[in-house]
Amino acid sequence: MIALLILVIPLVVFLASVHRQSTPNQPPRLGETIPFISNVWQFMTAKNRFIMRVSMALRTSPIVQCQLGPLKSYFVTGSEHVPMLFKSTMFTSDPWVIHIIKHTAGYFPVDVAKFLRDDSGSSRQPRVRSTKDTIPASERIWYALHQNYNATLSGPQSVKTVCTSYQTFFEQQLTTVLAAKGNSELLLFDFIKKNMSRAAVCAMFGPDIIDTNPGFMEAFWKYEGLSEPLTFGLPSWLNREGIEARNTVRDMCTRWYKCANYEFAWERLEADQDTIWEPIFGSSLSRGLARWGKSFDFSTEGMGPVYTLFLIALNSNTVPICTWVMMELIKDPDLLQAVRRETTRSTVLSGASTQTLDEQKITSIPLLQSIYAETLRLHVGILITRTSLVPVTVAGYSFPAGTVFHAPTQVAHLDEITWGVPGHPASEFWAYRHTQERITKNEKGEVEKHLEFSLKGPPGAFFPYGGGTAMCAGRNFAKAEVLLTVAILVSKLDIKFLEWLKPDGSPSDRPAWDDTWYTNAVAAPPDREMKVQWETLA
Ligand code: HEM
Ligand SMILES: *[C@@H]1O[C@H](CO)[C@@H](O)[C@H](O)[C@H]1NC(C)=O
């Protein structure tokens, strides 16, 4: 980190001289004890405190200017301003995504260049200002990627196919855990992390990626833990460990991809009937990524980073979110019982003797929807980042094209005025916060009470998945996967709280909080483990 300061200082001296002639009519500025240094320093070393400072500043102004090293950007909050950032005619997330594919995933420079060349956006209609005459439709790499997400990931049929395989794998693993004799205690986070991620990887990519790469899941989680600092894009000598962890996973993905691509009978499968799960590539999303890579001339080695990044998207948020949901249920046996009652009602028999849960029914249970939204609200923390494509006016200030804006989810999600109700402040979990009671009369004229899911709050108050064309493509699957896992666990097991443990395994006198290491990495995992006792339900 000292090395970083040494890097930054000369730049700062240069920029400080440029900065003197500051423009009038600028939004209030996030204070700095050392100009150009304090903010970037805090951003990199104590991001949670940095975001807290941003929150405080945003209470007095909906827009705040901030200097992060050489970069100037603007923090934005509020229902008039955040939704504007999601308009794809005015703002883009391309530079942010390029940063991630380059640094977090390690896309090859030759492939990053394909994204840089294409400024036509990810919508069907090329962006108006784009140099569209020079970009043939076949080179619209952003659009092709999004089309693939639309066709293979976001829709209800894609979600159903992946969910069915997910359940099969998850239940197989659960059976093994339950069969282990004399084992009635579990570390909840460890259990969910290992079992959920393994089943999700098998459902998305097929089991070979794990089976042919010893230590694959361990290598993945090591990389995942180091991926947030990777995103800074520090030179390799400052982040050797992170880059090594990333390259290990990348090489494993490449090795698997080579075999899968060799074995798979591409010519036999038509793209438009490609909805099935098969063991070589797994889901249609996985085959779609392969097809997309081929059509944009990615080398076999270049496909490694593509799958590596998708593994992060697949696991790094659903695992902590599911863990938080389970922790809340276990802390509150009445709530757990209520959830069990609701989910058993939704159990359906599918086919012969196997009992599978219907993800559409599970994800429409009002209480579960509310708990899921509440968990996202409390534990998702990310600076949604956009760059203006045209001159824009935000909160009364004018900015040129190319200005960078951030919308911090935490500021909106923890706003007391929007979310607080008497007895249930915005900072606390409340399972019923996003429900309302509706009273109806049945045919006999008797009064019946129903819970309904209702996410209150104005636009721009809740955006755990971002928004606009860049909005999370995996959100429907994520919700189904988390709630299916919860439903399986509560319907098969009776689970009781034993104790909280610190990372070193010693008892903790407080419950889990968000692990601050993960601030700004989307969902924060718990910083404490929960030891539980389980029994199978008859
Ligand atoms: C609770 C779980 C999840 C949360 C909170 C979450 C959140 C996000 C956020 C904040 C973004 C950036 C959106 C923006 O810039 O507006 C994003 C993008 C994305 N997510 Fe998720 N995500 C979750 C689960 C998943 C899962 C399970 C998958 C895959 C199966 C996935 C795939 C993606 C992809 C592919 C993108 C990039 C979309 C693009 O091309 O711009 N996500 N997610
Ligand atoms: C994806 O689907 C959405 C919703 O149907 C649609 O608005 C969008 O244009 C589609 N995007 C692409 C790239 O096909």
Ligand SMILES: *[C@@H]1O[C@H](CO)[C@@H](O)[C@H](O)[C@H]1NC(C)=O
């Ligand atoms: C499932 O969780 C248990 C308990 O943490 C662990 O022992 C087991 O290895 C996990 N299974 C898989 C497939 O990772």
